[in-house]
Amino acid sequence: MTTVSAEGKVDLVALGEAAPAAPRERATLRRLGRLRWGLGATAVLLLIVGSAVFAPWIAPHDPLAVNIRHRLGPPAWMDGGVSSHLLGTDQVGRDLLSRMIFGGRVSLVVGVSAVLMSATIGVLLGLAAGYFGGSTDWSIMTLVNVMLTFPFVLLALAVIAVLGPNLVNMIIVLGVAGWPIYARVVRAEAMAIREREFVLAGRALGMSHLRIVFRQILPNLTSAIVVIATLQVAQVIILESFLSFLGLGIQPPTPAWGNMLGEGRLYMLNSWWIATFPGLAIFVTTLMINLMGNALRDWLDPHMKL
Amino acid sequence: MRHYIARQLLQLLVVILGISILAFAILHVLGDPVLLLLPQNAGKDEFERYRHLLGLDRPLYVQYWKFLSGAVVGDFGKSWYADTPAFRLVVERMPPTIYLTFAGLFVALLISLPLGILAALKRHSWIDSLCTAVAVAGQAVPLFWLGIMLIIVFAVRLRLLPASGYDTWQNFLMPSFCLGAALAPITMRLVRSGVIEVMNMEFIKTARAKGVAEPTVVIKHAFRNACIPVITVLGLQFGQLLGGAIITETVFAWPGVATLTVESIRNQDFPVVQCAVILLALVIVAVNLVVDLTVAFIDPRIRTGA
Numbered sequence: 001m002t003t004v005s006a007e008g009k010v011d012l013v014a015l016g017e018a019a020p021a022a023p024r025e026r027a028t029l030r031r032l033g034r035l036r037w038g039l040g041a042t043a044v045l046l047l048i049v050g051s052a053v054f055a056p057w058i059a060p061h062d063p064l065a066v067n068i069r070h071r072l073g074p075p076a077w078m079d080g081g082v083s084s085h086l087l088g089t090d091q092v093g094r095d096l097l098s099r100m101i102f103g104g105r106v107s108l109v110v111g112v113s114a115v116l117m118s119a120t121i122g123v124l125l126g127l128a129a130g131y132f133g134g135s136t137d138w139s140i141m142t143l144v145n146v147m148l149t150f151p152f153v154l155l156a157l158a159v160i161a162v163l164g165p166n167l168v169n170m171i172i173v174l175g176v177a178g179w180p181i182y183a184r185v186v187r188a189e190a191m192a193i194r195e196r197e198f199v200l201a202g203r204a205l206g207m208s209h210l211r212i213v214f215r216q217i218l219p220n221l222t223s224a225i226v227v228i229a230t231l232q233v234a235q236v237i238i239l240e241s242f243l244s245f246l247g248l249g250i251q252p253p254t255p256a257w258g259n260m261l262g263e264g265r266l267y268m269l270n271s272w273w274i275a276t277f278p279g280l281a282i283f284v285t286t287l288m289i290n291l292m293g294n295a296l297r298d299w300l301d302p303h304m305k306l
Numbered sequence: 307m308r309h310y311i312a313r314q315l316l317q318l319l320v321v322i323l324g325i326s327i328l329a330f331a332i333l334h335v336l337g338d339p340v341l342l343l344l345p346q347n348a349g350k351d352e353f354e355r356y357r358h359l360l361g362l363d364r365p366l367y368v369q370y371w372k373f374l375s376g377a378v379v380g381d382f383g384k385s386w387y388a389d390t391p392a393f394r395l396v397v398e399r400m401p402p403t404i405y406l407t408f409a410g411l412f413v414a415l416l417i418s419l420p421l422g423i424l425a426a427l428k429r430h431s432w433i434d435s436l437c438t439a440v441a442v443a444g445q446a447v448p449l450f451w452l453g454i455m456l457i458i459v460f461a462v463r464l465r466l467l468p469a470s471g472y473d474t475w476q477n478f479l480m481p482s483f484c485l486g487a488a489l490a491p492i493t494m495r496l497v498r499s500g501v502i503e504v505m506n507m508e509f510i511k512t513a514r515a516k517g518v519a520e521p522t523v524v525i526k527h528a529f530r531n532a533c534i535p536v537i538t539v540l541g542l543q544f545g546q547l548l549g550g551a552i553i554t555e556t557v558f559a560w561p562g563v564a565t566l567t568v569e570s571i572r573n574q575d576f577p578v579v580q581c582a583v584i585l586l587a588l589v590i591v592a593v594n595l596v597v598d599l600t601v602a603f604i605d606p607r608i609r610t611g612a
Contacts, residue, residue: 026430145317146324149590150583153549154567158332158579161571238448242553245450246568265454272458279451287446294442 031298038295041288048285052104059098060084063255067093072271088273091263096273099255100281106256107285110171110240111233117175119229122182123221127213129183130190141187144180152177156239160248170249174236181232185224193217223300230293234286241282257282314598318591325587330373332583333576334366343386382581387570392577396563396585402472403562404589406485407551409478411540413486414493422497423529429502437498441491449550453484453557470559481558488550489543496539500532507531534601541597545590 051058061084073089074081075096081088087096129140156173163169193199194217202212243249244258245265252259257278264275340356357363361372376382382392425437460480461469471477504510505528513523552564559565563582570578 030430142317142320142324145321146328149321149545149594150325150328150587152545153552154564154583154586155328155332157568157571158329158583161574161579162332162576234446241448242450246556248571261451261454268454268458269462272462275451275454275458279448279454282448282451283446286448287443290442290446 034298035295038292038299041291041295045285045288045292048104048288049108051101052108055101055105059095059101060086061095061098063094063099063102064253065094069093072267072274074271075273087277088271090260090274091267091271096260096277099260100257100277103255103257103260103278104281104285106167106244106250106254107237107240107258107282110167110174111237113171114174114178114236114240115229115232117171118178118232119182119225121176122179123186123218123225125179126183126186127190127217130187131194131209131213131217133191137187140183144183147177147180153239153242156243157246157248160243165243165248165251167250170240170243174239178232178236182225182228185228186221189221189224190217193220227293227297227300230296231290234289234293237282237286237289241278310602311599314595318595321591322588325591326374326377326584327370329580329583329587330370333580334362334369377581377584382584383577385570385575385578387573387575387578392581395566395578396581399561399563399566400585401562402560403548403551403555403564405478406481406554406560406562407547409482410485410489410551410554411547413482414489417486417490418494418497422494423501423524425494426498426501426505427524434498437494441494444487444491447488449484449488449553450557452487453480453554456480456484457557472561481554481560484557485547485550485554489547492543493536493540496536497532500535501528504528504531534604537597537604538601541594541601544593544597548586548590 067089070082070085070089071091071093073085073093075088076083076086078088085095085097087100090096090099125140125143129137155177159173160169163173190213199212199216202216207216240249241256241258241261244256245262247259247262250256250259252263260278261275261282264271264273264278268275340353340360340362344352344356354363361369380393382396384390385392385395388395421437425434428434457469457480460467467476467480468474510523510527513527514520518527551562552567554560555562555564556568563586567579567582570576570582
């Protein structure tokens with residue numbers, strides 16, 4: 001009688017035996033491992049957030065200070081690089097590192113504000129759809145389908161083009177466009193919880209709809225909402241930088257990772273660093289947020305399927 | 307089955323109506339076309355005359371009806387910029403976008419199918435961990451940055467591939483890899499979880515017990531059944547894929563609908579923007595319908611709602 005070696009190869013003899021304890025322990029270890037990754041990611045993320053918040057004190061140069069004589073300077077470790085401009089300079093001689101530190105402010109502010117906005121809209125509509133059902137549910141879910149069908153990027157582009165590109169408009173557009181995902185998850189969960197005993201009991205006791213929805217159903221959904229919101233911040237940051245990359249977001253000379261990347265693209269023939277580093281910043285930030293979100297999901301509710 | 311198709315078609319109609327309202331509202335509710343058309347120093351009566359000329363002084367529902375009845379027969383008005391019908395401009399640019407989308411889908415499947423199956427069969431091995439790690443990192447890479455990095459490496463440094471253009475097969479390599487790499491992580495995860503789920507089912511055990519060879523079990527029994535969730539989600543991801551194609555087009559100056567849309571947004575050419583948005587949404591809706599019906603045809607559980 002052989003034991004089960006790998007999960008892919010279950011032999012029939014082993015099926016009748018008591019399940020060995022090892023796989024479960026290994027699963028726990030794997031979860032702990034992922035949590036450790038999450039903690040590491042959170043630490044890096046705190047560094048990024050901290051450098052954005054304290055940018056005026058950390059940045060070695062003024063991000064807007066032009067110095068034509070040092071334009072297109074390569075990073076410090078390359079030939080012709082100087083140690084005062086660690087990551088080199090851009091097309092008008094501004095310090096790339098300082099601009100990247102300041103650029104994080106835009107991405108983080110837009111990411112967090114837009115997510116707060118879409119989470120609020122999505123959770124309220126999702127609760128309404130899931131709790132009341134019927135025609136309320138039908139109308140909200142149709143709206144969700146319309147929004148999900150519409151290419152998000154295109155929608156954002158068109159609206160920004162009409163409203164004009166600036167920080168507030170961008171937050172509003174990304175905030176309004178992002179709610180369907182929350183509505184879908186919250187609706188499904190609310191529909192399941194609506195039938196549970198404690199809700200039925202609450203209704204029998206004469207609780208108002210508002211009280212049931214906000215005091216009984218919503219608290220059960222917090223972990224799901226927190227996990228989606230965390231992961232969505234990363235998505236919003238990528239979209240924001242794409243809009244800025246196209247010149248439809250944050251306008252130069254204000255530094256944002258997206259518009260730095262867009263400007264650097266014009267100089268990529270000779271000066272690869274201008275486009276490379278801001279993109280790297282976006283990549284690292286979204287990666288850390290995703291790792292943190294995954295760990296958060298494991299920690300809050302390992303059975304959650306998102 | 308007939309009932310199922312009817313229900314899907316009804317929902318489709320509602321979604322299309324919703325999209326048309328959204329596209330109409332972007333221009334007519336958020337912005338004022340006359341403000342965009344006339345120079346800023348135009349007199350007040352000039353504005354009024356133009357408003358009357360374009361029918362903008364009539365109630366919104368009348369304007370919407372005119373817009374909709376035109377749109378149904380492919381009349382989206384003339385481009386404000388090129389003096390040709392918007393519909394013709396958009397349709398002419400459709401093929402490159404469709405080719406790019408399919409090429410991207412092909413690359414995504416080329417990467418994700420073998421890796422997903424391998425990861426599922428060697429679950430929890432180092433191959434699986436590596437695939438997961440690459441997928442997590444891949445999901446954080448901004449598509450437009452990846453495109454620029456590819457151009458810097460393969461077009462500028464190594465001079466192997468053209469940076470932009472559409473004429474030869476070499477032009478397809480970078481854009482379709484870029485798009486495929488963006489879609490591959492999520493597809494790989496789906497293939498992996500689909501195969502894992504199927505491998506634990508009774509009929510796989512039965513097949514093994516009958517003495518069917520392992521490769522036959524994997525390919526004929528497991529993979530076929532794992533295809534259903536993959537097809538469904540790929541259908542749902544089609545909007546994302548098209549959104550990715552939009553981003554890819556702008557990076558590689560691909561002569562498709564997205565480049566046209568971005569140009570039109572820059573030129574404030576709104577008939578073209580509206581037409582492009584609606585036609586792209588129609589394509590997505592149509593693909594989703596085909597996917598729904600295909601899956602329902604393959605899997606009787608779905609069409610009966612069991």
